[in-house]
Amino acid sequence: MPSYIIRRLLLLIPTVFVALSFLFFLFFLLPGDPVDLIVGGADRTVDPGVIARARARYGLDDPILVQFKDYWLRTLRWDLGESFLNGRSVNELLGERAVNSARLSVWAIIIEIIVGITVGLISAIKRYSIADKLTTIGTAAAAAVPVFVLGFVFQYLFAVYPNQHNWPEWARLRTSRLGPDEWFLFFIPQGEQWRYLILPALTLACVSTALAARMMRGSMLEVLQADYMRTARSKGLTERAIVVRHGLRNALIPVVTLIGLDFGTVIGAAVLTETVFSWPGLGFTIADAVGDRDLPVILGLTLVVVIVYALVNLLVDISYAWFDPRIRLGERGKS
């Protein structure tokens, strides 16, 4: 097992390297000149001396391969450079924004796991009931709804409408921004903060919760027909013990894979959710930086997202062994 983890961690290095190098060259091909951005807007006529100094300062004069080498040397020292737009250190920006994204995604994942697994489980056990049919329709709908539209619907229903109709103060949620930024134990909102958190967290959780519920239902239906479930029943175990101890644990394996694989979707949804709610997290910042062609910010934040993404997938693979002792990690020769 440890050797497997080490091998996977080593494999991470070339993947991250190629992925970021690809983005680096992609952004060099983009139309427009980053110097315009540094010296302040393409429309302004700027003293050529200023442009030349800006170029020299950021190394934009150098051949692309030299810039590429410098970029990686800096990155290896964990110096992510500074924003073309406002000269802020990307490391600093990262520290500030990553925290906000982490808080939002922790809540989205909590919602996904609790709601997704419960709904899928109930839907599988009570197959063909009304609850099951509603789940089927609901999950299909949640998978099809555009994240940003959902965000606006939530804003309208829980913030705009209550405000227009003078609902009691406790029932009015907030449409955007971070709020007072008060947290207990890092991620538990305090005071007014929950009014700002709840809508983006629900929006972000929606799509992946639906996928998890769908997967849980399918997987549980398959497990319920397995021979060992009949054995468990014939042993005279209670229905509860059968479902929880024998069914749930086996049915969770594909769901865990999905939650891990789905992390990419969560990142995509996070970019949209954070944009809709002006939540100052990584996704919001990356989307902004792409629009501005702020290369150091994009590459710096993407580096972190790519690494986190890869680590999550590794964790998912390791968790298989916990759920299913038959799986031995690190054995070669299986597809």
Added chain:
Amino acid sequence: MTVIEPTGPSAATSAEPGVLQLGEAKPLRTEVWRRFRKNKLAVAGLIFLMLVILAAIFADLIAPYGFTDRPLPRTYRAGPSGAHWFGTDAIGRDLFSRIVYGARVSLKVGILATSLSLTIGILLGAVAGYFGGWLDTLAMRLTDVFLAIPYIILAVAIATLFGRSENSIIIVLGLTGWLAIVRIVRATFLSLKQLEYVEAARALGFGRWRIITRHVLPNALQPIIVYGTISVGTAILAEAALSFLGVGPQDPTPAWGLMVAQGKGDLVSASHLLFFPGAAIFLTVLAFVLVGDGLRDALDPKMR
């Protein structure tokens, strides 16, 4: 893995006495349609899709105004009324007409982008799965690298590179959408190539190309069809998201995602500007997902 069983004349049971009569063999198409019809949600999705397709084809006849027209008397951000079913937008254009024309944009982007990614995905997946070896390793490593970049960042970056138009968004979605298809096609090919009938074809001396296209691919089509249907919906959703983020088609183009983005400032005062195009995206994507799900159940021999 499921393989489409041979139906048609060759599989028909002989009518000799004493042999179990299994009933007349029906063409697969009829069988699939019969099972598809039983799924009410899938049929509802199909009907809605027909409506969207008709709206796209006959947009000129259905829409009361052109998508750039600003009909008189001008009303701005007006709510739904008899004259303007879905109201008017910030510069006085008829929202209903724009949404009807928007069906063209969405379907064009969805279908062409999916065709492009299917082509790349099938070629790469077939080569990787059938030949194996270093080709397989290379294709899978390439897929891993692209999967390591969050999809939306990749798409936004490439979209910025290709400029803001319908055609460039098709290329962007086509170039980023093949990752899942490669995996599906490869897995199917890996299991199919070991079957006896492929071995038989090889023993008959058929070339690799012929075996891949005539013997393996047709049996691998089922998951491809299902995934392809759903991914038209996904492509429409992605197009809307990119338009919303400001890297999709530009203003006069009646792209639904762009309309939502343009309406977002009016959430408080004129929320219909945002919700009508939003609902159009939602219902169209939902229809593709429902039809895809229905096809999967209908094509799966285990469900018979």
